[in-house]
Amino acid sequence: MKYEKTLKSLCRQPKLSIIQIESMFRKRNSVEVTVTPKNIGRDGFEIETDEGVCFVTERPIQFLNNKWGRVTKLQERMLDLAIPVPLYMGEGTVVEDIYRINNSDNPTLEANLWLHESFTAEIAVAYFNKYLSVSESFKEYKSIIFEAIEAYYFGLDHIAIMSLFPVFEAGLRNIQAKLLNSDVGNVSTEQFDKGIKELLLNWGSTRFPEYIWYPGKGYNTQVEIDFLTHVNPQCDVINAFRLFFKHVLYKPSNANSSLNGFNRHLVVHLLKNDFNEPSNFARLFLALTQITFIESLHNQDIPFFWPGVDENDKKIGNYMRTLTDQFFAPRRKVLKEQGICEYP
Incomplete structure (x- = not known):
């Protein structure tokens, strides 16, 4: 693209105007363009050239990243809490709650309590009935x-959590195989991450077929991802999921010890045995729903x-609560007597 250097230079300017864009094309390329x-989704300019229509944002991408709220930015604030953004809650509510949690005396404890209170049996069942049961990936x-949901309400936290890890990986592999024709036998973290990026970029590019160039396209993947998260809400959600996948769920297990056992490698290989925090079930279940969001686009x-x-969700939700009342509560005493595990 013969105007790429000019377009890149424009994207670095603090704030663009029509006159500035026209002037730079005259100076650098000796051509007239229509601006x-x-x-x-963000303010910018269409630039009609002899090669096609381009788009530049009024402000640099980094400025937009710092100024505007996005699901991506919200997820970044939730990474230390190891929580994927819940898509069933209003964004404003989540933003307020996460701000409160991050500024509390014990953010990890507060995050666990928040998940326990907000992720109810009815929510889990509704997702199962309306999303997971009709998903081609799951x-x-x-x-x-x-059975994992039942196990959770039975109080079998280890079983509930461990059973969902292979399901998550299988669902992610299936959605990538279907939409990207990737290897159905893939178990590589690097390939999973690459595939999520590709899903995002493919979806974003189909939203703006009229543009032959926009920030990042064809020369800087991270800039392109940032741009797309600002102008397309679906790309924003997919990128938030990518961050959770990369920096929490599939983060190298030797990177640090702050994940409280909530890490695929630690759990599957039992390198740590502290993953039975009950709220980790909600964390992993919410990760499944992120995959169904991607699938919902197709x-x-x-x-x-x-x-x-x-009403049906409420009915099955009541069944799950009955499991807790009739089986889990009495089970605590037996576990304590055997010295196996204590529950609060």
């Missing part, structure tokens, strides 16, 4: 997922927007 203000594992059977809890 039109356009908001595609349809083979419905029994495992339902599978009309999966709701794009959270449909809420219906």
